[in-house]
Amino acid sequence: MNIGQASKASGVSAKMIRYYEQIKLIAPADRTEGNYRSFSDDEINQLQFIRRARSLGFSVEEIAHLLSLWSDRVRPNWEVKAIADGHVRALEAKVAEIRAMADTLRELSRGCADDERPDCPILADLASGVQPRREPAVSRGFQA
Amino acid sequence: MNIGQASKASGVSAKMIRYYEQIKLIAPADRTEGNYRSFSDDEINQLQFIRRARSLGFSVEEIAHLLSLWSDRVRPNWEVKAIADGHVRALEAKVAEIRAMADTLRELSRGCADDERPDCPILADLASGVQPRREPAVSRGFQA
DNA sequence: CCCACGGTTCCAATCACGGGAAGGTTCAGG
DNA sequence: CCTGAACCTTCCCGTGATTGGAACCGTGGG
Structure with missing residues (x-):
């Protein structure tokens, strides 16, 4: 092939x-x-x-590890499971992070009338320099 | 300064x-x-x-747009709101995408005993070449 | 035998950001 | 006045996964 x-x-x-x-x-x-x-x-x-x-x-690095375990006939389950569970936790953290953004933004949008006036509070909020509500985000550039 | x-x-x-x-x-x-x-x-x-x-x-490109609206004293609300709502939808899509991954992986992990045996079904599933359950992911590289 | 469609390599761009080198500026203390 | 530390300047490189393109060579059917 x-x-x-x-x-x-x-x-x-x-x-x-x-x-x-x-x-x-x-x-x-x-x-x-x-x-x-x-x-x-x-x-x-x-x-x-x-x-x-x-x-x-999975990242390429994680996949390299998984591939090596795959080709290892005496691989212990727990090692595979650890990678998978670690990744699940990372995914959950990412979801929480993005959902926090979405929640905040939905709230801001709720207060912004869909009309011609120029008083939308979204911009006011962005300008206010409010700190993010929770811990400093673990990672920021999730948008590929 | x-x-x-x-x-x-x-x-x-x-x-x-x-x-x-x-x-x-x-x-x-x-x-x-x-x-x-x-x-x-x-x-x-x-x-x-x-x-x-x-x-x-928000991406830098979106921020450029928001900044221009911010400095525009006659900006219409709906334009700001459209950007915000569009971004909320993008965030929600991202959440759905990542959550689908996490759900699949959690399910796989559930079937993998945390022991020394080498029969973990996670690797078997990865090797099986199963198609993703839903539409082809809109974007893949979400991990910054 | 030719041409289209493969394959090959290499180089660049993406996106937002950090690291570090090499050098110039500022300012306080001796 | 001089020194040195702490700041600033520009410039280049790397990240991670992926796509795009150029320039070139191989393969196979009509």
């Missing part, structure tokens, strides 16, 4: 397959005579693993 | 103040004889506005 077929079969773009190879998330693929990458079924499976893990929000 | 004092007063790092100037989110600050930036109270206020808006998850 060349990279195009591997991409279709795995759902990972050819670009990303090359990138994953470059950052050593996956082993360098075999090459044909004409220097084309050639993928085995096992490698397609790995790519699907990666795709699925990415869709669950 | 030089950039250090402006930073302390506004809560925006000196680095970011320079960056905001560079990308023209704010006007170039006046300079002293020694080429130091000098900030007025108005400019400190603008920086606080930016900081607050960032903490609510």
Whole structure:
């Protein structure tokens, strides 16, 4: 299978397959005579693993760890579970963070009439320099 | 006020103040004889506005729009409200997306015993290449 | 044998931000 | 007056995952 077929079969773009190879998330693929990458079924499976893990929000670093556990026949459950649970907690924190923003903003919007007047309190609030209501956000740039 | 004092007063790092100037989110600050930036109270206020808006998850582009509305004395409420509500919807979508991930992963983790055995179903699921349950995620790289 | 469609590499941009180098300015104390 | 610390200046690089594009080479069907 060349990279195009591997991409279709795995759902990972050819670009990303090359990138994953470059950052050593996956082993360098075999090459044909004409220097084309050639993928085995096992490698397609790995790519699907990666795709699925990415869709669950795991970072590439976490996926590297998961892949190594996957290929380790005596891996202990608790180690896999620890990564998963840690990630669940990170996701929950992210949800809480974003929901706090949404709640605040909904509240502000509620006080802003949908008309032509120029007295919308949203801008007034932004200008007031009010501190965020809770702890300083753990991370800010969630918008990809 | 030089950039250090402006930073302390506004809560925006000196680095970011320079960056905001560079990308023209704010006007170039006046300079002293020694080429130091000098900030007025108005400019400190603008920086606080930016900081607050960032903490609510607005992108720099959205903030540029909000700032222009802020300085527009005849701004119509509905325009401000539209930006805010659009952002609330984006935040809600993000929450739904991340919560779907967390739910899936929690479910997987529930089936994985916290012990030394190597049969954790999380890896099996990742390897299975199951499609995400809902629509293809609108955005993927939410982790800053 | 040609041409379109693959593949290959490399380089750039995204977004908001931080780190650090190399050098100039300011100001207080000795 | 001189020194040094603390500030400022610009410039470049890295982050993480991904996409886009250019320039070039290989492959295979008509």
